[in-house]
Amino acid sequence: MADALLSTQALEAYYGDFQALFGISIDVFPGEVIAIIGANGAGKTTLMRSITGLIKNKPDMVFWNGAAIGARRADQVAAAGIAMVPEGRQLFQSLSVEENLIIGGQLGRKGPWSLEKVFELFPILKERRNVPSTALSGGQQQMVAIGRALMSNPQILLFDEISLGLAPIIIKSIYQALPDIIGEGMSAIIVEQDVAKALSVSSRVYCLQEGRISLEGRPETLNRDDISAAYFGV
Amino acid sequence: MDWINAIIQGILLGGLYALFAAGLSLIFGVMRLVNIAHGDFIVLAAFLGLSVTSVLGISPLLALFLVVPAMAGLGYVLQRGVLNQTLGDDILPPLLVTFGLSVIIQNGLLEIYSADPQKMSAGPIETASIALPGDLNIGVLPLVMFLVAVAVIAGLQWVFYRSALGRAFRAVSDKQDIAELMGLNKAHVFGLAMALSLAVVAIAGVFLGIRTSFDPSIGPGRLIFGFEAVIIGGLGNLWGTLIGGIILGVSQNIGAQINPGWQLLAGHIAFLFVLAVRPRGLFPRID
Numbered sequence: 153m154a155d156a157l158l159s160t161q162a163l164e165a166y167y168g169d170f171q172a173l174f175g176i177s178i179d180v181f182p183g184e185v186i187a188i189i190g191a192n193g194a195g196k197t198t199l200m201r202s203i204t205g206l207i208k209n210k211p212d213m214v215f216w217n218g219a220a221i222g223a224r225r226a227d228q229v230a231a232a233g234i235a236m237v238p239e240g241r242q243l244f245q246s247l248s249v250e251e252n253l254i255i256g257g258q259l260g261r262k263g264p265w266s267l268e269k270v271f272e273l274f275p276i277l278k279e280r281r282n283v284p285s286t287a288l289s290g291g292q293q294q295m296v297a298i299g300r301a302l303m304s305n306p307q308i309l310l311f312d313e314i315s316l317g318l319a320p321i322i323i324k325s326i327y328q329a330l331p332d333i334i335g336e337g338m339s340a341i342i343v344e345q346d347v348a349k350a351l352s353v354s355s356r357v358y359c360l361q362e363g364r365i366s367l368e369g370r371p372e373t374l375n376r377d378d379i380s381a382a383y384f385g386v
Numbered sequence: 387m388d389w390i391n392a393i394i395q396g397i398l399l400g401g402l403y404a405l406f407a408a409g410l411s412l413i414f415g416v417m418r419l420v421n422i423a424h425g426d427f428i429v430l431a432a433f434l435g436l437s438v439t440s441v442l443g444i445s446p447l448l449a450l451f452l453v454v455p456a457m458a459g460l461g462y463v464l465q466r467g468v469l470n471q472t473l474g475d476d477i478l479p480p481l482l483v484t485f486g487l488s489v490i491i492q493n494g495l496l497e498i499y500s501a502d503p504q505k506m507s508a509g510p511i512e513t514a515s516i517a518l519p520g521d522l523n524i525g526v527l528p529l530v531m532f533l534v535a536v537a538v539i540a541g542l543q544w545v546f547y548r549s550a551l552g553r554a555f556r557a558v559s560d561k562q563d564i565a566e567l568m569g570l571n572k573a574h575v576f577g578l579a580m581a582l583s584l585a586v587v588a589i590a591g592v593f594l595g596i597r598t599s600f601d602p603s604i605g606p607g608r609l610i611f612g613f614e615a616v617i618i619g620g621l622g623n624l625w626g627t628l629i630g631g632i633i634l635g636v637s638q639n640i641g642a643q644i645n646p647g648w649q650l651l652a653g654h655i656a657f658l659f660v661l662a663v664r665p666r667g668l669f670p671r672i673d
Contacts, residue, residue: 205566206563206567230566230568230569242561244556244561244565246557247553254553256568258554259568300568
């Protein structure tokens with residue numbers, strides 16, 4: 153475990169009395185992109201919320217650069233260099249496009265990303281910087297959500313269902329931009345229901361099923377039948 | 387002329403009501419907390435002003451420099467220590483706890499200052515006035531208070547829409563957990579919002595104490611004026627709150643002009659009228 157950037161160890165998570173995750177252990181190594189796939193309700197989003205501190209766990213269930221961070225608050229986890237593009241984009245509706253980006257960078261972490269760099273990556277956002285974030289199309293909103301996460305110059309970026317609810321052509325362009333986004337030595341976790349998309353950009357895959365890891369491995373070593381068995385549990 | 391005079395005095399009084407309302411509106415906007423003790427904090431600030439002026443022998447307007455930071459500090463500590471624990475999906479706990487605070491403040495003030503009405507004196511400025519054509523006179527002090535109220539509203543507006551703090555307020559108000567993902571400490575942001583709210587309350591309380599006599603029991607009445615100004619103006623709109631305060635003040639003064647006993651009634655009727663015609667207020671911003 154010593155050299156993993158981020159790892160969860162026998163992570164269990166609950167919503168009230170309902171147990172959503174059962175002993176999840178995953179590792180992400182520096183510079184690595186992993187994918188987490190699974191059906192609706194498999195626990196993917198719960199895992200993301202646990203890592204980012206939105207769900208509090210026992211300290212030693214999540215490790216970051218060797219430190220036990222499972223019980224830290226979300227803002228402390230963010231300050232440590234973990235950022236997330238949340239499911240459904242979740243932009244701040246009272247803030248303009250530019251303000252959404254600025255608030256993503258308000259921690260002041262040093263790194264390659266700045267307002268100018270985000271505008272370079274997504275030029276349309278520069279044009280529309282002063283409009284309310286709700287006035288954007290779904291794809292543009294996703295660009296803001298990605299830019300907002302980048303603004304904190306994270307060491308690892310969590311993408312929770314970035315293709316959900318977007319047109320296929322938009323999804324394609326976002327996945328085309330991913331290498332640029334994740335470049336510069338950043339690690340990433342990609343949460344996806346679209347298995348092919350997830351496999352195409354990741355070096356390792358974990359499949360979740362009903363709160364447990366049902367399969368893990370490198371995309372080239374996994375065959376379709378194993379994946380569909382792990383995915384659907386049939 | 388009496389009528390024009392009543393309207394002008396009502397407008398000036400409206401500034402004070404807007405100050406009552408602004409802090410209330412601010413914390414509701416940021417954290418959906420309805421502070422039942424808001425009026426009692428206004429009275430607490432008035433008594434604090436009274437103590438400062440009598441102990442240090444200074445003008446109540448100078449006392450603001452002590453009362454405002456003291457109330458802001460109290461607001462931050464209260465939010466972090468007590469009120470943050472009551473916030474959640476259920477809106478009842480903060481209502482109950484601030485209701486309890488209201489009872490505690492009233493009885494604490496009664497214990498310390500007794501039930502006797504008090505008043506602060508601001509000196510010669512209280513009787514100074516500006517003569518206008520047509521036999522009208524505008525008191526310098528009410529005018530100063532009104533201008534301060536406008537400046538406070540403008541300042542809050544600037545903070546809310548132009549500063550980093552305001553960005554944090556709006557982000558937390560929109561989506562609390564996502565704001566935390568951006569590195570905002572929700573508990574701290576809420577503490578700052580309450581500090582700002584009680585800083586405005588401090589100004590409102592000291593002005594109240596200069597303008598009229600006050601005693602520990604009048605807090606809930608000021609809370610009602612604050613609520614009415616917020617609702618008339620429309621939730622979440624600070625300039626609307628100023629307009630709401632002015633409408634309330636003018637209605638009260640017109641009512642008093644008709645019959646001195648109708649002052650409060652006229653204000654409430656104006657409020658109910660707006661509520662009936664425009665249930666979301668005149669200039670609503672929050673849904």
